[in-house]
Amino acid sequence: MTDRNERSLAETLWKIYRRPERPPLWTKAGDFHWVDPQFSQRVLREHLDETHGAASRIGAERTIQIDWLWQKLALQPGDHLFDITCGPGLYAAEFARRGCQVTGIDYSATAIAYARELVEAHQLTERCTFIEQDIRAMAGYEAVFDGAILLYGQLAGFPKAEAQPLLERIARSLKPGARLCVELLDQDYVDKAETTWWFTDDQGLWGDAPFLHLGERFWNEEEESAVERYHIVHLETGELTEVLMYDQTYSVETMTAMMKSAGFQTVEAYLSWDDLPLYDAEEWVAYVATR
Numbered sequence: 001m002t003d004r005n006e007r008s009l010a011e012t013l014w015k016i017y018r019r020p021e022r023p024p025l026w027t028k029a030g031d032f033h034w035v036d037p038q039f040s041q042r043v044l045r046e047h048l049d050e051t052h053g054a055a056s057r058i059g060a061e062r063t064i065q066i067d068w069l070w071q072k073l074a075l076q077p078g079d080h081l082f083d084i085t086c087g088p089g090l091y092a093a094e095f096a097r098r099g100c101q102v103t104g105i106d107y108s109a110t111a112i113a114y115a116r117e118l119v120e121a122h123q124l125t126e127r128c129t130f131i132e133q134d135i136r137a138m139a140g141y142e143a144v145f146d147g148a149i150l151l152y153g154q155l156a157g158f159p160k161a162e163a164q165p166l167l168e169r170i171a172r173s174l175k176p177g178a179r180l181c182v183e184l185l186d187q188d189y190v191d192k193a194e195t196t197w198w199f200t201d202d203q204g205l206w207g208d209a210p211f212l213h214l215g216e217r218f219w220n221e222e223e224e225s226a227v228e229r230y231h232i233v234h235l236e237t238g239e240l241t242e243v244l245m246y247d248q249t250y251s252v253e254t255m256t257a258m259m260k261s262a263g264f265q266t267v268e269a270y271l272s273w274d275d276l277p278l279y280d281a282e283e284w285v286a287y288v289a290t291r
Contacts, residue, residue: 008238015240016231022218023229023244026159040110042205047088047111053279056090057152061278066094068276069149072288073179075100079146082173084135085154089115089128096127103145105131105138136162141173148173148180153284155182156248159225163248164258171263174291180264182287186271187249189283190226192219210235224249255287264289 046055053061075081077099083092086104088111096102096119106112112132119128131138136158148170155163170180197215206213212233219226225248232241250258256267267289273281 005236005238009233009235010238012233012238012240016214016233019229019231023227025220025223025225025227026246027244035107035109037110040108042208043108044088044110044114046205047090056087057278059090062090062094064276064278065151065273066091066098068274069181070095070098073147073149073181075147080144082141082145082148082170084138084148084150084170085152086115086130087111089118089130091149091151092128092130093118093122093124096124097122099127101127103129103131105133105135107132107134136166138169140169143173143175145174146178148178150180151183153183153185153247156184156250157246159223159246159248160258164262167258167262167264171289171291176291178291180259180287180289180291182255182259182289183273184250184255184285184287185247186283186285187224187251190247190249191217192221192226194218206230206232206241207234224251252285255285259287259289264291266290 043055049055050058052058056062057065069075075095075098078101080101080103081092081095083095083102083104086092086106087108089104092102092104092115104112104115106115109132112130115128115130116125119125150170155166158166174180195217198213200210200212202210204211212235214231214233216229217226218229225246228245228247230241230243230245232243234241252269256269259267267287270286270288273284273286275281278284
């Protein structure tokens with residue numbers, strides 16, 4: 001390491017030492033670098049890694065979920081499905097293969113590009129439309145879709161004040177009688193402890209060169225929210241990346257009330273993913289709301 005890199009590393013460590021005791025909730029710093037091309041490529045790599053389900057569930061579990069969703073959403077070939085936060089299109093492609101017309105929306109340009117390549121490779125392009133956009137700014141669809149999915153806790157990335165109008169826009173996008181499935185962590189299983197941890201690696205989500213990851217988790221009881229602060233020290237350069245990740249949690253009663261306020265007539269909450277054989281099923285609630 002050069003003298004310059006050593007000085008940079010020392011400055012980075014002092015920045016960490018002088019960090020605020022607790023990070024604030026719901027600041028712009030929580031924008032998870034999705035627009036950074038290199039970071040987005042690493043996220044995509046995690047989505048496609050079949051050795052774990054940390055970004056997207058592995059293929060066998062997705063199939064189990066999709067079978068269940070097909071039944072619970074009462075989908076039929078030719079129906080128009082809205083895949084909200086569609087990521088790399090792994091669910092969208094399967095629903096299209098079963099005959100649905102799918103509109104997918106996601107903030108990541110890298111994920112959208114892969115989704116388009118995926119459906120093209122499977123000759124499903126005519127059944128799929130993918131939109132690169134923040135879901136909070138999505139078009140004002142009116143009674144367009146026969147069903148919608150918002151999976152893997154993605155709604156928890158927004159505070160309640162943003163989640164409510166988002167649910168309202170989704171409700172308006174659905175035809176009367178159409179259903180939405182939202183997957184959220186069971187509040188009883190959310191980690192409410194304030195913890196710290198660290199690890200090192202040569203390659204992973206945080207970089208493709210040696211790095212040190214320092215993590216902290218804080219719980220806000222009043223807001224029922226957690227914030228995780230990551231300091232990533234890039235060891236070869238001494239540079240620092242700071243990331244904040246938020247997790248808004250909901251009781252079943254709160255989410256049910258929010259969905260009904262958004263315009264859904266009925267809401268069913270399936271604890272533990274309705275006992276589907278998913279490796280972490282007990283940690284999740286699958287909500288099915290009918291417009």
